[in-house]
Amino acid sequence: MERIVEERRAVLTGWALGAFEAGCVLTDTGHLGSPSLFFLVPLSALCFYGLLAWVIAAILGSQGKVLPWKWIYFLGLAGLLFLLRRRGLPEGSHYSFVAIGGATSLALWFLSIRPELPKALVWIGKLNALAPFLMWFGLHVALEKPRVSEGPTQESQSKKNVVLVTWDTVRADTLPLYGGSGLNTPNLDRLARGGKMISDFQAVASITGPSHMSMLTGLYPPTHGLRSNGLTAPETGFQNLPQRLHNAGWHTGAFVSALPVHAKFGFDRGFEYFDQRPESSAGQQLAQVLRFSSSVARLFLPESLRGTLSVRGTTTVSRATEWYLKQVGPAFMWVHLFDAHGPYDPPKEFRERALARRDEGPHAIAPQDEESLVLQRGEIEQLDELLGELLDSLSEKDPELRNTAVLVVADHGECFGEGGIHLEHETSLFSATQHVPAVFRFPGIQYNSTFSSASHVDIAPTVLEFADLDLFDDCQGKSLFSSPESRSPRGLYMEAYQERLGEKRMEAWIEGDWKFVRRLNGEEILYQRSLGEGRNRASSQPEKLKEMRRKLESFLQSITIRTGEASALSSSEEAAMQSLGYFEEGG
Ligand SMILES: [Zn+2]
Structure with missing residues (x-):
């Protein structure tokens, strides 16, 4: 008793x-x-x-x-x-x-x-x-489930498939295709041999959300309205790329690995299957809950049991492959991979390989960022290995990929000391963040080889042309297959508009060899691209400055400007954004 x-x-x-x-x-x-x-x-x-x-x-x-x-x-x-x-x-x-x-x-x-x-x-x-x-x-x-909505209402006779792979935070000059060394990317190289590598591909923004939204809409950030991570893109009243394909009878699926491209910001529009599930298993989540709720449990549970904020590429690719191979009929799939984003911590074998080749270039502008740059090469090498696995899986549905287009593109790069910016990207419009890799393989298509530059807004119109669908009104991009006359001469717009930058937010116009950057506080910078971005040529080239300023202004006057709404973020989502470097503490 x-x-x-x-x-x-x-x-x-x-x-x-x-x-x-x-x-x-x-x-x-x-x-x-x-x-x-x-x-x-x-x-x-x-x-x-x-x-x-x-x-x-x-x-x-x-x-x-x-x-x-x-x-x-x-x-x-x-x-x-x-x-x-x-x-x-x-x-x-x-x-x-x-x-x-x-x-x-x-x-x-x-x-x-x-x-x-x-x-x-x-x-x-x-x-x-x-x-x-x-x-x-x-x-x-x-635990979160993938969001599944209705499949396409009409059947498409098309046999084509499109797979868009986005590598988060990869600069062009890191990759061997673009002159980098210290890593191997055999799968991307193979894709480029069978398709086209775009040498001068410019990101529309230096952050994740705006760049991806431009890929899916064919609109520049001021027009789609998602100009800062954490904003939700307003409805535009016309269809984006996945909506258009879905309405034409395509299956559409998205597999994303980090918060800035979650459904709440408008990224699920047009996708019948949207997977933003966290990485952690129920067991890891339980350990996380226990660590969180009990100081005593925290003393005993190893750190390794904790779940992670972003999803590893291996997980995302296996989820994507599983869905893709189940689809009968044409499919459009977007696979977003976050592994190359900071913190730079590749798995052991990739780390060792990258460190063994650390003496190869290009080197970081700032010596203290060199180690990060080298480690990121390891992460990119892993992304390439995952690309190989994905390509093999795609071949199971379509041998030799006769009807399957594959696009690999980065959303923005990273600064390793450029302009005094260390291991981040949101405050830069330097080529370190804006010049990104883009490798497209469209079977049976003649590329227009005369165009000079391309940008994220060109992805949607190019895919639509491949899919034999009409362009939507207002689309600000151009198909890479279209005639030389319709493409050139042509300038490209880009911006760094993360809200916390305030008056330091900036817009830029690139045309030919020139790049004009203007901050909201009125500061103007002119670069001659072939001579690098070390010197502001605004005072020595007053005529060019005037011409570029006029071009930027007439572009901004010609477009519809929409403003995204701030999404309510939970404090943990804010913490997640902070840990990705997007918000300042408490701001
Ligand atoms: Zn990103």
């Missing part, structure tokens, strides 16, 4: 400690990858401590020992306070919960010191043993 009372006291003491800690850390749980996990944080702290105390009581009770639970409660509380003080409350904590946790905790403790304890508590305590299994099951249910 005494033993049963002992177990009840143990469970209550555990719950009291759990309630206290749950109250302290209860917060917006985007930290855990999915807001639907919110309820699991308080629950897991309760279950974890309840279970721990019950197990101790059951073991000691079987030896006839009785523990001073009153003192254990207060000692535990002091220990928790110490640990919480040391690790600090998680960002975004709602401090009112500290009081709620404290009050609940005290109430449970009062209950535990009553001489007569409700009998039902023993059963609840024993059921507590099921908690880990229930939570694991709950996580399975709560």
Whole structure:
């Protein structure tokens, strides 16, 4: 009888400690990858401590020992306070919960010191043993699922497929195709041999969201409206690339690896299958929830069990392949791979290979960024290996890819010291971030070899022409197959408009050998591209400056400008954006 009372006291003491800690850390749980996990944080702290105390009581009770639970409660509380003080409350904590946790905790403790304890508590305590299994099951249910909507309403007779692979954060000059060394990209090289490598391909923006939205819409950022990561593109009233293909009977699927291209910003439009699931398995998520909700669990659970914010390329490619091979009829698939984005931490074999060739160039402008640049080569080599795997899988649906177009393009590059910018991209319009690789393989197509430059806005019209579909109105890009007259001479627009840059936001116009950059604060910079971007030629070339300024202004006057809405980000999503380098702390 005494033993049963002992177990009840143990469970209550555990719950009291759990309630206290749950109250302290209860917060917006985007930290855990999915807001639907919110309820699991308080629950897991309760279950974890309840279970721990019950197990101790059951073991000691079987030896006839009785523990001073009153003192254990207060000692535990002091220990928790110490640990919480040391690790600090998680960002975004709602401090009112500290009081709620404290009050609940005290109430449970009062209950535990009553001489007569409700009998039902023993059963609840024993059921507590099921908690880990229930939570694991709950996580399975709560984990994000791919968004699936209706397939195409009409059947297409087309046999063609298009696969758009976007490599996040890869500059052109890193790749052997564009003169780089220190890594091998045999699969991209093979693709280029069977298709076309665009030597002067310019990103429309230096950040992820705007560039990708331009690829899918054929519109420059001021017109599609997603000018800054974290904004949602407004509806334009006409169809984007995936919508157009889907309406024509194509299956459309997207597989994305990071937050800036999630559905909430408008990237799922036109995709019948949109997969933005986090990387982590239910087990990893459970470990993450436990680490998050309990200081004690944190002491024992290894860091390696934690889930990651972005999805690894191996996972994204295997999800994409699985979907793609199931589609009957023409398919358009977008695969977004984030591995080459910072932090630069390639898997072991790629790291070793990259470090072994560290003496090869090009080298970082800033010596302190050299190691990162070398490690990124390892990540890019892995991206190329994944491209090889993907190409092999595509051949299973269409041998020799006779009807399958493949496009590999980066959304922007990275600064390794250019202009004093280190390991980021959002504040730059230097060629380090704007000159990106683009390799297209369209079977049975004659490329127009005379064009000089191309940009993200050209992807949608090129794909539509391959698919034998009409261009949409307002499209600001040009098909790479169209006649020389319709393409040249031609200037390209780009911008760096991340909101936090304020007056330092900038717009630029590139035409021929010249690049004109203007900040909102009025500062003007003119580069002669063939001579590099080390010197501002605005004062020495006043006529050119005037001409380029006029071209930029007449372009901006000729387009419709739309403004994206700020999306409500959970504090964890903000933390995720921050960790990707997009928002300043607290800003
Ligand atoms: Zn990016």
